[in-house]
Amino acid sequence: MSDRRRIIIDQLMFTGPERAPVSLQFKSGVNIIWGASNTGKSFARKSIDYLLGGDLPTLPPEGKGIDNYLLWLTLPEDHKVTLRASALGGDIYKAEGHLQAVDGGSPGYEVFSRKHVTSPNVSRFLLSSVGYREAQLLKNERAEKAPFSLRVVMRYLLIDETRMIDEKSLLLAHNTTVTSEDKGLLKFLLTGVDGSSIVQVRSGDQLKAAKEGQIELLSQMADQLRKVIDDTVETTAVAADLTAAEREKVELLEVVSERQTSLDALALEERGLFDDIRGYEARIAELNALKVRFEELARVYASDIDRLEGLEEGGFLLQRFATINCPLCGASPDHQKHDHGLGGIEEQRHAVELETEKIRTEARDLAAALADADAEILEVERLMAADGDRLNEVRLARELAAQSEVSARSIFLNAIARCEKFESDLENRHRIADLEIQIVRIKAETVRPRQRADGIDVNLDLTNSEAHELSTVVKQVLKPWNYPGADAVHFEKSDQDIVVDGKRRRDNGAGVRALLHAAFKVGVLVYCIEKGKPHPGFVILDSPLFAYRPAEETRFGDLTDDELQLRKADVATHFYQYLQGMADQAPVHSDREP
Numbered sequence: 001m002s003d004r005r006r007i008i009i010d011q012l013m014f015t016g017p018e019r020a021p022v023s024l025q026f027k028s029g030v031n032i033i034w035g036a037s038n039t040g041k042s043f044a045r046k047s048i049d050y051l052l053g054g055d056l057p058t059l060p061p062e063g064k065g066i067d068n069y070l071l072w073l074t075l076p077e078d079h080k081v082t083l084r085a086s087a088l089g090g091d092i093y094k095a096e097g098h099l100q101a102v103d104g105g106s107p108g109y110e111v112f113s114r115k116h117v118t119s120p121n122v123s124r125f126l127l128s129s130v131g132y133r134e135a136q137l138l139k140n141e142r143a144e145k146a147p148f149s150l151r152v153v154m155r156y157l158l159i160d161e162t163r164m165i166d167e168k169s170l171l172l173a174h175n176t177t178v179t180s181e182d183k184g185l186l187k188f189l190l191t192g193v194d195g196s197s198i199v200q201v202r203s204g205d206q207l208k209a210a211k212e213g214q215i216e217l218l219s220q221m222a223d224q225l226r227k228v229i230d231d232t233v234e235t236t237a238v239a240a241d242l243t244a245a246e247r248e249k250v251e252l253l254e255v256v257s258e259r260q261t262s263l264d265a266l267a268l269e270e271r272g273l274f275d276d277i278r279g280y281e282a283r284i285a286e287l288n289a290l291k292v293r294f295e296e297l298a299r300v301y302a303s304d305i306d307r308l309e310g311l312e313e314g315g316f317l318l319q320r321f322a323t324i325n326c327p328l329c330g331a332s333p334d335h336q337k338h339d340h341g342l343g344g345i346e347e348q349r350h351a352v353e354l355e356t357e358k359i360r361t362e363a364r365d366l367a368a369a370l371a372d373a374d375a376e377i378l379e380v381e382r383l384m385a386a387d388g389d390r391l392n393e394v395r396l397a398r399e400l401a402a403q404s405e406v407s408a409r410s411i412f413l414n415a416i417a418r419c420e421k422f423e424s425d426l427e428n429r430h431r432i433a434d435l436e437i438q439i440v441r442i443k444a445e446t447v448r449p450r451q452r453a454d455g456i457d458v459n460l461d462l463t464n465s466e467a468h469e470l471s472t473v474v475k476q477v478l479k480p481w482n483y484p485g486a487d488a489v490h491f492e493k494s495d496q497d498i499v500v501d502g503k504r505r506r507d508n509g510a511g512v513r514a515l516l517h518a519a520f521k522v523g524v525l526v527y528c529i530e531k532g533k534p535h536p537g538f539v540i541l542d543s544p545l546f547a548y549r550p551a552e553e554t555r556f557g558d559l560t561d562d563e564l565q566l567r568k569a570d571v572a573t574h575f576y577q578y579l580q581g582m583a584d585q586a587p588v589h590s591d592r593e594p
């Protein structure tokens with residue numbers, strides 16, 4: 001047992017700025033808070049409950065000057081914490097360690113909400129420390145759920161005198177009848193099974209409201225569509241207009257295609273003519289450049305011919321002088337003895353004639369080339385002029401074709417717009433018809449006032465095996481208490497309560513009811529220990545030994561026979577001995593001296 005995850009209540013403390021702290025210490029096993037009426041026993045219980053998320057208790061006159069409640073706890077793995085709450089209410093404040101004051105500077109300081117919400121809260125902090133998971137308890141046949149929390153399980157941890165002696169079921173907290181949530185809580189504590197796996201369904205009122213909202217929404221959608229249609233025109237007329245518009249659109253598309261084809265051909269021809277003209281201009285520029293080179297070469301040829309003609313004339317004169325008498329002595333050519341190289345001059349003269357003829361031939365070829373270039377330039381200029389005229393014609397034709405294509409396309413787009421208008425009108429009419437059908441269908445649907453999740457067992461009763469095991473544990477608690485008839489104990493599902501020795505708990509006197517209630521809640525603790533289920537590890541019982549109430553207690557009349565039997569069996573002594581032997585805590589509030 002010492003290895004179990006449990007919460008130990010170490011000390012309850014009350015502090016004030018101008019008074020000494022007042023504390024109540026606890027230990028493992030039984031802790032008895034004893035005293036006469038109005039001595040603060042119930043206030044101590046309520047104070048513990050307050051620090052665990054319960055309601056703010058009313059301070060007794062003796063509590064004057066108290067402004068803080070503190071609770072020292074030891075959590076699993078010897079984790080010591082202090083919980084503080086103001087005497088004025090508000091959140092719960094946690095610090096690490098056992099402290100006499102908790103504020104923002106305390107180690108491990110946290111602010112906990114009292115409610116089991118998404119923000120940090122005392123419920124999740126304590127329940128998770130002993131191994132509880134986040135669970136959901138079924139509330140009804142619609143699988144509506146309530147979160148498992150410290151406040152929910154508190155009925156098994158802290159039982160006040162009123163509940164202790166109450167004739168109503170042991171499973172109840174404050175209700176008058178047992179609900180699915182009450183049964184689900186016990187089942188979860190004993191088995192760990194909750195209602196998280198079942199999907200919640202909406203209530204009849206919710207479904208009715210959803211139905212009305214759906215009808216209203218669909219009606220609004222239909223009304224909005226009616227605003228954009230002409231309800232004086234029949235739907236068949238709109239369909240006929242759409243057919244005519246689509247036929248016109250097809251015809252116009254053919255016209256647009258033809259005009260686009262013509263426009264494309266003219267544009268292509270225009271680009272071709274433009275490219276040809278650019279080519280002609282380049283060719284003329286090329287020929288003119290060639291003419292410049294040819295003319296330069298012609299001048300070179302003319303210069304060469306002039307030079308060669310000068311050489312040829314000089315040679316002729318030299319030869320001519322060789323055939324006359326010597327100008328010095330008057331000797332005839334036949335009597336002259338000197339050789340003036342006239343043979344070489346003749347050869348040179350002949351070579352000059354040949355070279356001159358060659359150059360003249362090349363000059364004639366060059367002149368012919370120049371003439372060809374001039375002729376080609378004239379031809380290219382003629383072609384360029386013709387293409388220029390054609391380009392102007394094509395450009396004008398292309399501009400006219402473009403205007404025609406734009407006009408045809410505009411008419412075509414208008415036809416498309418008309419088709420879209422008729423299509424939208426027709427679609428809106430069909431949508432209105434569909435919405436009206438949906439509205440009629442939804443109105444015809446019936447909503448059951450009581451909804452139920454498919455296949456859900458709203459009873460959530462313990463199985464026979466579970467009820468038997470729990471009854472066995474309760475019997476194991478009652479027998480050491482020396483309770484008369486403890487050999488015959490079972491859990492009655494119809495009453496959601498225990499029956500001992502053939503007698504329902506509610507049919508006993510107040511003292512017996514209180515003792516059996518205590519046995520059941522202690523039995524749940526023992527059951528969880530034996531089955532390895534989570535449990536906070538403490539049970540606080542207010543007046544479980546009510547059968548030993550003092551004579552002046554007259555609220556429930558004289559002691560009944562069954563209460564007198566408890567006294568004869570000395571159940572109180574055995575009760576305390578049993579609790580003292582438990583490692584878990586069982587604080588007992590009693591008017592009777594132990």
